[in-house]
Amino acid sequence: MPTACSILGISASSGYGLAARGQFPVNVLRVGNRMVVPVAGLLDLFGIDQKEPAEVA
Numbered sequence: 001m002p003t004a005c006s007i008l009g010i011s012a013s014s015g016y017g018l019a020a021r022g023q024f025p026v027n028v029l030r031v032g033n034r035m036v037v038p039v040a041g042l043l044d045l046f047g048i049d050q051k052e053p054a055e056v057a
């Protein structure tokens with residue numbers, strides 16, 4: 001969550017407040033006591049295409 005908030009230019013406390021009210025700009029997952037922002041949601045928000053990862057040889 002703190003990294004996602006930094007990317008979005010908002011404070012972590014504002015981000016947690018938005019997430020608690022269901023108003024965070026991307027999907028937030030609760031994992032135990034933590035709030036996790038999937039990278040895919042941020043990529044979608046910024047219009048970045050998600051490509052298949054390259055195979056490791």
